[in-house]
Amino acid sequence: MAGILYGIGVGPGDPELMTIKAVKLIKQADIIAYPCNKDGISIALQIAQDYLPKTAKTFGFYVPMNVDRQAANQAYDAAAETIAEHLDAGRNVACLCEGDAFFYGSFAYIFERLDDEYSTKIIPSMPAFVAASAALKIPMLIQNEDLQIIPATLDEAILIDKIRTGSNVAIYKVGRHFSKIRKIIDHLNLLPKANLVEYVSQSQQKVTCMVNTNEETRPYFSMIIINKR
Amino acid sequence: MAGILYGIGVGPGDPELMTIKAVKLIKQADIIAYPCNKDGISIALQIAQDYLPKTAKTFGFYVPMNVDRQAANQAYDAAAETIAEHLDAGRNVACLCEGDAFFYGSFAYIFERLDDEYSTKIIPSMPAFVAASAALKIPMLIQNEDLQIIPATLDEAILIDKIRTGSNVAIYKVGRHFSKIRKIIDHLNLLPKANLVEYVSQSQQKVTCMVNTNEETRPYFSMIIINKR
Helix, strand or coil: CEEEEEECCCCCCCCHEHHHHHHHHHHHHHHEEEEEEECCCHHHHHHHHHHHHCEEEEEEEECCCCCHHHHHHHHHHHHHHHHHHHHCCCCCCCEEECCCCEECCCHHHHHHHHHHCCCCECCCCCCCHHHHHHCCCCCCCCCCCCEEECCCCCCCHHHHHHHHHHEEEEECCCHHHHHCCCCHHHHCHHHHHHHEECCCCCCCCCCEEHHHHCCCCCCCCEEEEEECC | CCEEEEEECCCCCHHHHHHCCCCCCHHHHEEEEEEECCCCCHHHHHHHHHHCCCCCEEEEEECCCCCCCCCHHHHHHHHHHHHHHHHHHHCCEEECCCCCCCEECCHHHHHHHHCCHHHHHHHCCCCHHHHHHHHHHHCCEEHHHHHHHCCCCCCCCHHHHHHHHHCCCEECCCCCHHHHHHHHHHHHHCCEEEEEEEEECCCCCEEEHHHCCCCCCCCCEEEEEEEEE
């Protein structure tokens, strides 16, 4: 019998923000798969480190993050092929993802390649923006408010419209788009209502009101939260 | 020394979707507080049931959910007063919330009454929409997509605009607004891309493509997810 592929979100960074279910399934897995950088380093693996079974085999796959998707697609093809071999051999594979597996997670690309032929299960987890509102101690949503979750990669006109119309906004993928985003928030007179949250829930977590930021770039995993109330 | 007030999200329903941190803090708490209905029943308490310390005292508070906020405000005042007495006596209080404490959670109202005077900590958890995308097996966000999280209580014109412009949409508080929402989604030709998710992650979980729904009302904790890709 073929193994099961689990897409397991490990949350925003603090290992204690993993779910009971994620920990249980990681402990039972035969193979722990994870996306990693060129040097083989994986933040998702680091988050789950304390819960890895000693007997598990690990499989890291590097995906180049170019605008051109061809290299990424080839990397996902190869990773999916290796995972399929494990599943064919009856091994259960836990594929780890920072945050949630289906929330800007690379697991979506592994999933779309294997879901037709294999048994798959998605184990949901907390996206980083939820931990950010806890860190800020500002409720994300009350009463009839809405929340716009947007990537900083969008065109300026779309960003302006969405930031202007939402009662709350969470901006992902800030990184090298920080300067563009900061100008838009300033233009809309929202700097005092906006906070930059870096490395949320991790030991180096840092919260800065956007009034007090400059226009340099930021780490990829920075996010900006705007609460207008 | 005064106790600490913890706002603890217990996730969408499956107790295994609680975080390691939530379980740890609930087990250590002196007082377990929770919002409940008129009959004293609390879904948040039921979710956390297996992790309640045998020695903990529980404190349920009923909040009337009228459009008029006065009765609700009085109930929150009274609940905050009782919680403050426990904190003054040096007892740590864990206030449980379905989903996440700051995501349409009633904890925001307890928090705003006590945060100035007492030490508070927010323990974030998974909002229901994340579990819904896992149940649907449809990625919530990929690449440059955005997500609009909106309550069904908004005016029709605003709902139409937000549902039309978002690449993905999660609609909360569907309940008695189901018929209105269904008409809007139909009008935008999005019924085949929309799914109704009821009791997500619980044993009675039910997923229905909106094409196959009628125009009756739905339980308060239904949600509709639209993925346009």
